[in-house]
Amino acid sequence: MAQIFKWLSRLFGAMAVLAALAAALVWVLLGGSLPDYDRDFTVEGVEAPVTLLRDIHAVPHIRGASEADVFFGLGFAHAQDRLWQMETSRRAAEGRLSELFGDVTLPVDRFMRALDLHGLARRALPAQTPEARAALEAYATGVNAFIRAVSQEALGRGAPEFYFFADRIAPWTPADSLAIAKLMALRLSDQAAVEVRRAAISLRLPPERLRDLLPDYPEAAVIEPRQAGLPDAAPRGVDFAGLLGAPTGDAPAAVPTSGPTPGAALPALSPGASGAAPQAAGLAGLRFPAPLGPPTGPQAMPPAGKGGASNGWALGPSRAAAGAPILANDPHLWLSAPSLWYLARLELPSGGIIGATVPGMPLVLVGRNSDFAWGLTSAYVDDADIYIEKLDPEDPSRYLTPDGPAPFAERREIIGLPDGAEAEVLLRWTRHGPVIPPDQLGVGDVTPEGHVAALAWTALGEGDTSFSAGFALMKSRSIDEGAAAMADHVAPAMNVMLADRDDVGMIVAGRAPLRNPASPGRGRLPAPGWIAANDWQGFRDPETLPRILRPESGAVANANNRTEARDYPRHLSFHWGDPYRIRRLEKQLAARDYHSRDSAAALQNDDVSEMARAVLPLIASDLWWTGPVAPEDPIAARRQQALEMLGDWNGEMSEHAPEPLIFAEWMRRLTPRLIEDELGPDARRFDGPQPVFVERVFRNLDGAGVWCDIDKTSAQETCAQIAQLALDDALGALSERYGSAPRGWRWGEAHEARHDHEVLGRFGLLGLIANIRHETSGGDFTLRRSQSQGGRNEPHAARFGAGLRMVVDFADPDSSRVVISTGQSGHPFSRHYDDLNEVWRRGDTIRMSLDFQDAEAGALGLTRLSPPG
Structure with missing residues (x-):
């Protein structure tokens, strides 16, 4: 026995030594790329020394003799901290991810090659202002200076990921x-995906039921200050950049009486259609792929309902406790590490300018200067x-146009794969835009045989000046200058919150297509491309887009809610963000006369869900008063306890x-119970809660209560019965996973924030280091938004959220606050x-100061970039 223990001890000792050696090897290899924030470099491309002072949080404070030198320094800092992130972003935009990751990213690369984002970017360079072009060139020189330093000074390849890949x-x-910048716009836009989803569902539902499941933005959520029970003088009101009163510019064009209503089915793709506006019709005679189902495989654009979101508001001096404007903003995007x-x-x-940048771009996208x-x-x-x-x-x-057949603009490209393999792709472009691969956006499900789908998108136009507009915005000194700067912004369309030392405002910036009043799809459904009436008629004048400067109410706010009440075709959209966050924001802003930086x-x-407050009484009301349950019925007893x-x-x-866990799982189970018998496999297009639809059903608006009846049975099911079945489903699933005692469950156990590293996070032990995960409060419809992606595995995990929070207070600008979701490196x-x-995680922030003495306190180091000699 002693001999056995002796050999076991040796075995475990050897294993420990091997593990230590492996850990040491990993540290030597990967740790060599750790940036040294207190090291000087001799670099080419600067006129005079540039200093990068890293404060206690590793935020670089960059000084140089010229503007070009400062942007050189930003490029160097970005590359020093985020080179791998920059490289993968660039490859994604170019359609070159498969060179690193192989076949798994081929669908995305094909789509990105079809869009030709990088080609459009190259051709847009001459359209930028001289100042913006100079910044882009200086920034690129700074990035390349660090890349050269990595090679010349053995800095561990610049990032640990390069040891595994390129x-x-x-x-x-x-x-x-x-x-x-164009890739960012792509990841924020789900309008095309929403259009495809509506088309797929319209093939299964009559118009009145389509309006239930994909309703117009609820009118009750379009709030004007006087509608909210506030005094007419509105000292505590809020303008929801709203401008929901009389629209500016031309009166809305009349909507034609012919053609389908907004909820009508996909227009007929009639083989004999001419340039005249087609009449509404079904899809008889057309052959569609089968079975119709949700899009599969890697997707380059976000799915329907998962586009970008954010909260933002600005309070003028009359609403601020210290008598100076306050601006708050928290963009909601995908969570990742970094x-x-x-x-x-x-x-x-x-x-000075300080705020949030995106590595790869010489631009402060959200931030402030001194004024x-x-x-x-x-x-x-x-x-x-x-x-x-x-x-x-x-x-x-060739493809059909109103003037007869026309040739595609075609090109063939080669997509590289690991080990020298290649994939050839044929890329085609129409007069509307690029032909979309059928596996992207689900367009293959709504494209008849003998047809292809093309994407028209404002960001695909030539001469995009969005970068120059953003560059001018960050150098503006007043809300008027800021509003004027964004007149040249193209895509993505943004609500821009503005504040200076005197007042606040908000504008909508970006190209808004003008559609033909005779277009039957109204931009809500895929349109026959050979019908002239479906073509865009140009774009709205930026001066006619919603804007409000110096509001009488003293406040502006937006949570992706509707910003204009114009009718089609001079409207902005039929598809908006959820109505619940703006309700909460309006309520809380109006709850006090004055606000501070801390409030x-x-x-x-704020993690209170106005959605839960609106929907829970509807789905639970008939179940709360069912009386006591029999003791021998454990399912009913558990249900009663939960209620x-x-x-x-x-x-x-x-x-x-x-x-929150009980309610969230109940809502997740309720929608499939209502729609699966009608939609079959297409029900999976609505993964996650659909509260506006549930409200319509349980209020029986326009007969929507019919969804509660299962049409495949002879019985007449009620909404209360469906709600009970969904609740029992939810409680059963939760009991299996979290135990049989509901009072011991916790929302955070299921609602874990996933800041995952897209590459290293998939490598076992490295994933434990590279992925940042923790429990979090909030939900899909709270101001503290932490949105899930749905799916069967980990359906409540938070994968979208406010990766940036900023509050600027002009009463004491250097006490303004900011935070990002991970860290700088x-x-x-x-x-x-x-x-x-x-x-x-704890909802705190760090100071956002333009005072160098604040940055020097506890600074990590000073990097000096000096020209040769």
Whole structure:
């Protein structure tokens, strides 16, 4: 026995030594790329020394003799901290991910090659202002200076990921930055996906039921201050940039009496259609792929309902406790490690700018200077359409247009794969835009045989000046200058919150297509591309887009709600964000006469769900009063206990409470119970809660209560019965996973924030280091938004959220606050990889100061970039 223990001890000792050696090897290899923030470099491309002072949170404060030198420094800092993130973003925009990751990303690369984002970016360079072009060139030079330093000074390949994948990196170019800006726009737009989903569902439902499941934005959510029970003088009201009163510009064009209503089915793709406006019709005679189902495989654009979101508001002096404007903004995007955002301070000759950047772009997207602050929310402008193009039966290399057949603009490209393999792709472009692969956006499900789908999108136009508009915005000094700067913004359409030292405002910026009043689809459905009436008629004048400067109410706010009440075709969109966050925001802003920097930060972390408060009484009312249950019925007893708990709940989505978990799972189970018998496999297009639909059903608006009856049975099911069945489903699933005692369940156990590293996070032990995960409060419809992606596995995990929070207070600008969701570094072995995550998680922030003495206190180091000699 002693001999056995002796050999076991040796075996375990050897294993420990091997593990230590492996850990040491990993550290030597990966740790070599850890940035040194207190090291000087001799670099080419600067006129005079540039200094990068890293404050206690590793935020670089960059000073140089010229504007070009400062942007050189930003490029160097971005590359030093986030080179891998920049490289994968650039490759995604170029359609070159498969060179690293193989076949799994081929569908995305094909789609990105079809869009030609990088080609559009190259051609857009001459359209930028001279100042913007100079910044792009200086930034690219700074990135390349760091890449050269990695090679010359053995800095561990610049990022640990390069040890596993590419060991070479191409020089950075100004077009790469513009391409990443277009990639951002792509990831924020779900209008095309919404259009395809509506088309697929219209093939299964009559118009009145389609209006239930995909309703117009609820009128009750379009709130004007006087509608909210506030005094007419509105000292506490809010303008929801709203401008929901009389529209500016031309009166809305009349809507034609012919053609389908907004909820009608897909227009007929009649083989004999001419340039005249088609009449509404079904799809008889057309052959569609079968079975119709949700899109599968990697998707380059977000699915329907998962586009960008945000909260933003600004309070003028009359609403601020300290008598100076306050601006708050928290963009909601995908969570990742490292975060999409990177904090930086630029000391330009014209003054300091501080805020949030995106690595790869020389631009402060959300931030402030000494006199002006700005924030962004998604405007949900309908800036994209799917066109169904009919192939010429005589020559499939041509497609039909109102003027007869026309050739596709074609090109062939090679997509590289690992180990030297290649994939050839044929890319085609129509007069409306690129032909979309059928596996993207689900267009294959709604494209008849002999047709292809093309994407018209404002970001695919030539000469996009969005970067120059953003560059001018961050250098503006007043709300008037900021509003004027964004006149040249193209895509994505944004609501821009503005504040200076005197007042506040908000504008909608971006190209808004004008559609033909005779177009039967009204931009809500894929349109026959050979019908002239379906073509865009140009774009709205930027001066006619919603804007309000110096509001009488003293406040503006937006949570992706509708910003204009015009009718089609001069409307902005039929598809908007949820109505519940703006209700909560309006209620809380109106709850007090004056707000402070602290109350604004608290509101960003508000986790009360107005959706739960609106929907729970509807689905539970008939179940709360069913009386006592038989003791021998454990399912009924569990149901009654859950209902009692929900009856005492105030809608707060706290990570420590069980009620949010019960309600969220109930809502997740309820929609399939209502729609699966009608939609079959297409029910999966609605993964996750659909509260506006549920409200319509349980209020029986326009007969929507019919959804509660299962049409495949002879019985007449009631909504109360369906609600009970869904609740029992939910409680059964939760009991299996979290135990049989509901009072011991916790929302946070299921609602885990997933800041995952897209590459290293998939490598077992490395994933434990690279992925940042923690429980979190909030939900899909709270101001503290932490949105799930749905799915069968981990359906409540939070994968979207406010990766950036900012509050600017002009009463004391250098006490303004900001935080990002992870840390500044993209290196998992750096202590600044996740140091800000704990600050973000507890709802706290760090100072956002333009005072260099604040940055020097506890600074990590000073990097000096000096020209040769």
